[in-house]
Amino acid sequence: MIPALNPVTTGRNVPFLEFLDAASAAGFPALDYYIAPFARMAKEKSVDAAIQLLEERKLTLGSFGLPVEFRKDEGIFQxxxxxxxxxxxxxxxxxxxxxxxxxxxxxxxxxxxxxxxxxxxxxxxxxxxxxxxxxxxxxxxxxxxxxxxxxxxxxxxxxxxxxxxxxxxxxxx
Structure with missing residues (x-):
């Protein structure tokens, strides 16, 4: 098991890059995070740029939260x-x-x-x-x-x- 920082444990309101920096500064080797910000980076720049966000901070993405809202409306789910x-x-x-x-x-x-x-x-x-x-x-x-x-x-x-x-x-x- 790898220790990972999760935004739920930090109050959730930390901006994306600040969260990455905080996880790195605290010595976490990994984080559990949403995939959407990485997807935006991949779309705006490249997949390599998304990967570099982690590599520059000596982090890995241990897991990502399901990016599908399955609890509510069928239209949003689909x-x-x-x-x-x-x-x-x-x-x-x-x-x-x-x-x-x-x-x-x-x-x-x-x-x-x-x-x-x-x-x-x-x-x-x-x-x-x-x-x-x-x-x-x-x-x-x-x-x-x-x-x-x-x-x-x-x-x-x-x-x-x-x-x-x-x-x-x-x-x-």
């Missing part, structure tokens, strides 16, 4: 899903082999419909990531203090493993 192959290809070219997302432990929606939609959407994401050799980690969030909505959702290891089994893709873990 639009972002269409962009996922390009993002996964960039990640692969940058040497990144892991993508991850998390599940909120409660919902106001009927659980069966919510679960079914998540399985379908996450399976579609996992298929694409698998095509690019990227493993897909799904994190469950457990604190009771976050289970404040109408229905509890996945908040245990067995629940997460059951969801991953239902997704049924080799990249999902």
């Amino acid at each position: 639009e972002q899903l269409r962009e996922l192959p390009a993002m996964a290809d960039l990640a692969r070219r940058m040497g990144v082999t892991r993508c991850c997302t998390w599940l909120y432990p409660a919902t106001d929606e009927p659980v069966a419909e919510y679960t079914s939609r998540f399985i379908r959407r996450l399976r579609e994401c996992a298929k694409i990531l698998n095509e690019y050799g990227i493993r897909f980690g799904i994190e469950w969030v457990g604190p009771k203090t976050l289970r404040t909505m109408k229905h509890e959702f996945i908040h245990t290891i067995p629940g997460a493993l059951e969801l991953i089994g239902a997704i049924d893709q080799p990249s999902a873990m």
Whole structure:
């Protein structure tokens, strides 16, 4: 395991290049970050320029957050899903082999419909990531203090493993 800095642990509001500089200055060898800023750099300049952002700071990108909003609107999901192959290809070219997302432990929606939609959407994401050799980690969030909505959702290891089994893709873990 490689120690990695994640923006969630820093308050999330640190600008991209400042975050990279802070991770480097603190001696982190890696970071877990969004792929979108690297995609913008690759589009504006080149993939090599995106890679150099990390190399200059002696960093690697350990994983990237799933750049697809699967929790809400179907239209947004489909639009972002269409962009996922390009993002996964960039990640692969940058040497990144892991993508991850998390599940909120409660919902106001009927659980069966919510679960079914998540399985379908996450399976579609996992298929694409698998095509690019990227493993897909799904994190469950457990604190009771976050289970404040109408229905509890996945908040245990067995629940997460059951969801991953239902997704049924080799990249999902």
